[in-house]
Amino acid sequence: MSQKNFRLQNPExxxxxxxxTMSGSVGPDVVDIRGIYAAEGVFTFDPGFASTASCESKIxxxxxxxxxxxxxxxxxxxxxxESSFIEVAYLLLYGELPSGEQLDTFDQSIRTxxxxxxxxxxxxxxxxxxxxxxxxxAGVVGSMSAFYHDTTDxxxxxxxxxxxxxxxxxxxxxxxxxxxxSAGQPFSYPRNxxxxxxxxxxxxxxxxxxxxxxxEVAEEALDLLFILHADxxxxxxxxxxxxxxxxxxxxxxxxxxxxAALWGPAHGGxxxxxxxxxxxxxxxxxxxxxVAKAKDKDDPFRLMGFGHRVYKNFDPRATLIxxxxxxxxxxxxxxxxxxxxxxxxxxxxxxxxxxxIEKKLYPNVDFYSGIIYRALGxxxxxxTVMFAIARTVxxxxxxxxxxxxxxxxxxxxRQLYTGPxxxxxxxxxxx
Ligand code: ACO
Numbered sequence: 001m002s003q004k005n006f007r008l009q010n011p012e013x014x015x016x017x018x019x020x021t022m023s024g025s026v027g028p029d030v031v032d033i034r035g036i037y038a039a040e041g042v043f044t045f046d047p048g049f050a051s052t053a054s055c056e057s058k059i060x061x062x063x064x065x066x067x068x069x070x071x072x073x074x075x076x077x078x079x080x081x082e083s084s085f086i087e088v089a090y091l092l093l094y095g096e097l098p099s100g101e102q103l104d105t106f107d108q109s110i111r112t113x114x115x116x117x118x119x120x121x122x123x124x125x126x127x128x129x130x131x132x133x134x135x136x137x138a139g140v141v142g143s144m145s146a147f148y149h150d151t152t153d154x155x156x157x158x159x160x161x162x163x164x165x166x167x168x169x170x171x172x173x174x175x176x177x178x179x180x181x182s183a184g185q186p187f188s189y190p191r192n193x194x195x196x197x198x199x200x201x202x203x204x205x206x207x208x209x210x211x212x213x214x215x216e217v218a219e220e221a222l223d224l225l226f227i228l229h230a231d232x233x234x235x236x237x238x239x240x241x242x243x244x245x246x247x248x249x250x251x252x253x254x255x256x257x258x259x260a261a262l263w264g265p266a267h268g269g270x271x272x273x274x275x276x277x278x279x280x281x282x283x284x285x286x287x288x289x290x291v292a293k294a295k296d297k298d299d300p301f302r303l304m305g306f307g308h309r310v311y312k313n314f315d316p317r318a319t320l321i322x323x324x325x326x327x328x329x330x331x332x333x334x335x336x337x338x339x340x341x342x343x344x345x346x347x348x349x350x351x352x353x354x355x356x357i358e359k360k361l362y363p364n365v366d367f368y369s370g371i372i373y374r375a376l377g378x379x380x381x382x383x384t385v386m387f388a389i390a391r392t393v394x395x396x397x398x399x400x401x402x403x404x405x406x407x408x409x410x411x412x413x414r415q416l417y418t419g420p421x422x423x424x425x426x427x428x429x430x431x
Contacts, residue, residue, distance in 0.1 A: 006031045010040055026061060043414045049234075050309065054411075055242065059092060059397050060233040064310035069317065071231060072096070080320050085196055085226040085390070086110060092231055092397040093164055106165075113169035114190035114199065116177070117147045124181040133178040133385045134263040140174050141167070142256030152250055154403050163251050164396045171392045172196070175385045176203030182381070197222035200389070205377065217331040218376050222386075224324050225369055228317040229387050231394030237262040241395040242402050243411040251399055258395045259388050265304070268391070271366040271383040274305040274343075275374060284345050291346075295355045303350060305367030307359070317365035325368050332375045340371050 006019040017039055021029040030053045033044055046052045061070045069076040072091050079088055090098045090106050098106060123143060127136050145152070148166060151159040173190050180187045180203075188203045197219045206212035232238070240261035245254035262268035281290050294303040308315055329337050347363050350356045366387075373383045402408055 004029065008036070008040070024056075027063065037414075043416070045416055048309075049239075054234055054239060055402065056405075057233065057398065057401060058095065059401060060231045060394070062233055062310050064308070064312050067311060067313040067316045067319075069232070076228065076316055077320065080224055080227055083227065085223045085230070085393075088227050088230050089168060089393040092393050093400065109165050110169045110196065111192040111199075113166055114173050114192060116170050116173050120144075120147060120174075121177060121187060124177055127181060129182060129184060131182070133175070133182060133381055134259065134269075134388070136178040136181065137171075137175055137385055137388060138256050138259040138263070140178070141171065141259055142253055144170070144252035145250040148252070149250075152252075154248065154251060157404070160251075160400050160403060164400060167252065167255060167396060168392055171389050172200045173203060175382075175389055176200065178385065179204055179379075179382055182379070195219060195223070197226065201376075215332065217328060221324050221328045221372055222376065225321070225372060225386065226390040228320060228365060229369075229390035231391070231397060234398075236264070236267045237391065238395055238398050241399055245399045245402060246408065246411040248410075251396075254399055255392065255395055258391070262388055262391060263384055268366075268384045268387040270304050270364070271370040271373070271387060272380050274367055275339075275370040275380045275383065277304045278339055278342055278346070278371075281342065281346070284342060287342075287346050287349050291349055291353060294350075295353075303346070303356075303361070305363055305370075306350060306356065307361040308364045311362065311364065312360040314362050315364045318363045318367060321365060321368040321372065322363075325371055328372050328375050339374070343367065343371060 004021045006021060008017045008019055009015070010017065017036065019036070020032045022032055023029050037043060044052075059072065061073070062068065071079060071088060072095055074091065074097075079091075083091075086107050087098060087103055089110075090103060120140060120143065123140055124136065127139075144167070148163075151162045151166075153159045176190075177187050185207055188206045188208075190199050191202055192199075194202055194214070198214045200222065201214050201218055202212060234242075237258040241254045241258035244257040245251060265273045277290075281287060290301070291303070293299050293301040294306075325340055329340055347367070350361070350363075355361075369387070370380070370383050373386055374380070378386065
């Protein structure tokens with residue numbers, strides 16, 4: 001608890017209420033308003049939660065003004081350069097970087113739990129061939145609560161750990177099954193001798209008719225994208241997982257809720273929307289027209305991949321992905337080079353534009369990630385699924401932190417009611 005107090009005056013009684021502040025290890029203090037309703041009979045109003053810290057967390061820190069992102073205190077730039085997705089997953093889940101032995105054990109556990117119950121594969125046949133993969137993945141992950149109910153005593157730390165490792169290990173397999181179903185190809189079973197990203201590429205792109213060789217640049221790029229997308233503190237989908245999980249709901253259902261929230265174009269669905277937008281713009285000479293549309297108050301169009309609720313400076317993940325784009329396109333993506341050139345030109349024009357400068361709208365992580373996914377050969381509809389695979393680690397880490405907190409309570413916001421006041425029911429003949 002910090003020494004600073006906020007003073008709130010009740011305009012009707014003139015009475016002062018002291019509101020204590022709390023300090024984290026870094027970042028702005030928070031005003032503790034928990035007692036305000038009981039003392040003053042008022043709620044606070046913050047739609048979109050832009051000024052609200054919904055919980056205490058030790059996992060990820062963002063300074064949006066400085067463009068800083070840290071997982072458990074480690075800057076994202078260092079993790080992107082030095083670490084691997086599996087090591088980052090361990091760090092996010094357990095709070096510390098693993099020793100060599102801990103990493104081997106964790107890696108081995110994830111590798112050996114990649115298969116899904118065979119019956120789950122049959123669920124995909126219930127979906128039409130053109131079902132969006134996010135719809136399939138959300139549905140099938142939700143169904144895990146019906147398959148793996150042996151270890152969902154959420155108060156048991158061992159059960160929580162089994163759940164965490166199980167979902168991290170199996171989500172790529174579910175994603176690949178969704179892809180193969182859309183593509184009309186036979187499912188490729190996981191290979192436990194491969195890395196997390198390598199196995200994913202194998203399950204997506206190998207077919208029984210011919211050998212498939214994993215491209216190292218693709219594997220490396222995917223691992224980097226997964227590190228960068230692994231967590232982002234209390235974003236929309238993570239808050240959804242926490243809220244759903246706070247009722248004590250089955251953890252697989254809470255993750256399915258997170259996947260559904262991620263799908264929206266204002267959140268993880270943006271990577272898909274960026275690609276569609278770039279394709280629609282089509283050529284450099286049409287950029288000005290689209291920038292003008294984005295600035296027009298009467299036009300709902302927004303430049304997808306621009307802007308962020310928290311980053312009011314460059315998204316540090318975007319800087320790292322931008323560099324990776326060059327590497328991937330040089331090796332794999334000749335076809336997509338014009339699209340990347342278009343993206344770079346759009347970025348250049350928007351960054352010089354007074355509207356984007358004044359509103360602090362910079363490219364976010366999803367401005368570039370779709371270009372890499374496309375160069376890897378993934379269809380646009382799979383982009384958000386790739387995001388979901390990586391973010392599963394963050395969701396699970398936050399869910400675990402929340403459930404392990406002995407003071408945890410069900411999430412239950414209040415509202416400012418503006419509907420009709422009490423009125424009497426009228427029979428239909430009198431309306
Ligand atoms: N293009 C044009 N104008 C924009 C854009 C954009 N991409 N983003 C925000 N603005 C404008 C808004 O019109 C608003 O203008 P006003 O103040 O004149 O009304 C102002 O900037 C602030 O925008 P808000 O929507 O209030 O900002 P908020 O923090 O609620 O939204 C969001 C952030 C959703 C990311 C928004 O910038 C957006 O829609 N961006 C495009 C979608 C996108 O890229 N989403 C991915 C986010 S990253 C992620 O989830 C991984």
